[in-house]
Amino acid sequence: xxxxxxxxxxxxxxxxxxxxxxxxxxxxxxxxxxxxxxxxxxxxxxxxxxxxxxxxxxxxxxxxxxxxxxxxxxxxxxxxxxxxxxxxxxxxxxxxxxxxxxxxxxxxxxxxxxxxxxxxxxxxxxxxxxxxxxxxxxxxxxxxxxxxxxxxxxxxxxxxxxxxxxxxxxxxxxxxxxxxxxxxxxxxxxxxxxxxxxxxxxxxxxxxxxxxxxxxxxxxxxxxxxxxxxxxxxxxxxxxxxxxxxxxxxxxxxxxxxxxxxxxxxxxxxxxxxxxxxxxxxxxxxxxxxxxxxxxxxxxxxxxxxxxxxxxxxxxxxxxxxxxxxxxxxxxx
Numbered sequence: 001x002x003x004x005x006x007x008x009x010x011x012x013x014x015x016x017x018x019x020x021x022x023x024x025x026x027x028x029x030x031x032x033x034x035x036x037x038x039x040x041x042x043x044x045x046x047x048x049x050x051x052x053x054x055x056x057x058x059x060x061x062x063x064x065x066x067x068x069x070x071x072x073x074x075x076x077x078x079x080x081x082x083x084x085x086x087x088x089x090x091x092x093x094x095x096x097x098x099x100x101x102x103x104x105x106x107x108x109x110x111x112x113x114x115x116x117x118x119x120x121x122x123x124x125x126x127x128x129x130x131x132x133x134x135x136x137x138x139x140x141x142x143x144x145x146x147x148x149x150x151x152x153x154x155x156x157x158x159x160x161x162x163x164x165x166x167x168x169x170x171x172x173x174x175x176x177x178x179x180x181x182x183x184x185x186x187x188x189x190x191x192x193x194x195x196x197x198x199x200x201x202x203x204x205x206x207x208x209x210x211x212x213x214x215x216x217x218x219x220x221x222x223x224x225x226x227x228x229x230x231x232x233x234x235x236x237x238x239x240x241x242x243x244x245x246x247x248x249x250x251x252x253x254x255x256x257x258x259x260x261x262x263x264x265x266x267x268x269x270x271x272x273x274x275x276x277x278x279x280x281x282x283x284x285x286x287x288x289x290x291x292x293x294x295x296x297x298x299x300x301x302x303x304x305x306x307x308x309x310x311x312x313x314x315x316x317x318x319x320x321x322x323x324x325x326x327x328x329x330x331x332x333x
Contacts, residue, residue, distance in 0.1 A: 002289050003296035008240050008262045009129045009166035009191050011102050013040035016297055020244045021046050021106040022267035028096045033275050038282030041102040046133045047090045049109035094125040102128040108135050119159045129166040135197055153184045160189035168192035182233055192240035195226050217268035222246030227259045232315050234260025234305035250284035258304040
């Protein structure tokens with residue numbers, strides 16, 4: 001019997017497959033369907049600190065624009081009023097969702113005070129853990145990178161001091177030294193780091209001279225960046241590592257675990273293919289492990305991390321040199 005069980009944020013999970021924060025986890029009915037399809041836990045849609053103080057019609061327009069590009073996923077994108085919930089509705093959703101697999105809340109805040117206050121209420125509502133979604137776009141040239149990192153570390157320290165539930169920190173890949181920041185977060189008490197957040201970049205409408213928000217699903221090639229940093233961080237942190245972004249298949253889940261992740265999170269693949277596709281990933285995972293004679297997930301964890309492979313240069317500057325030198329131009333026909 002193949003053992004898919006793993007632990008993440010101190011939670012014992014039936015498999016390493018989690019559904020990340022998205023409209024898919026917006027209702028208890030969907031969460032039940034996800035559980036039946038093989039999800040081990042879910043992360044609820046993020047609630048923004050701004051939502052707790054101001055409901056913005058502009059935010060509705062910005063976040064919903066572009067979903068019409070994915071006709072196959074429209075049935076999974078609920079209306080703004082239900083997806084972007086307010087304070088009371090979000091806490092109520094936690095209570096209603098707590099009927100099966102573990103439920104992780106997701107909070108995207110702008111100030112330490114706002115995060116800490118609502119984190120306490122999320123804990124009281126019964127969430128099994130909390131993911132701090134540190135999505136910010138600094139545009140002020142006077143704000144240093146050190147100040148931004150200090151703010152995130154201080155935020156984690158304050159939330160940990162104010163709550164008892166496990167805390168995961170979802171990071172962006174755009175930090176100068178990810179290992180240094182991850183180590184600081186680990187020391188501040190973070191129970192996990194989630195690699196990585198996705199920035200939704202605006203597009204330029206050159207005909208109407210407008211900058212337009214866009215919403216795009218992840219692509220499998222985005223996983224490579226996550227694998228790279230997971231493999232580097234594995235073994236250097238007490239905190240768990242979760243991989244999210246670009247996970248679209250059982251092979252992607254396996255790569256995330258072999259790099260050193262405790263779990264792999266996905267949403268875009270399900271938005272594109274439907275919730276039942278999760279059962280396909282689950283069965284493909286079992287089939288691959290059986291064919292390759294793996295008995296458990298633990299057996300493979302970290303087997304392709306930087307500290308485990310014979311040659312670590314692909315994770316370092318040597319990879320840059322090797323990759324460029326290996327490329328040869330095609331001869332003209």
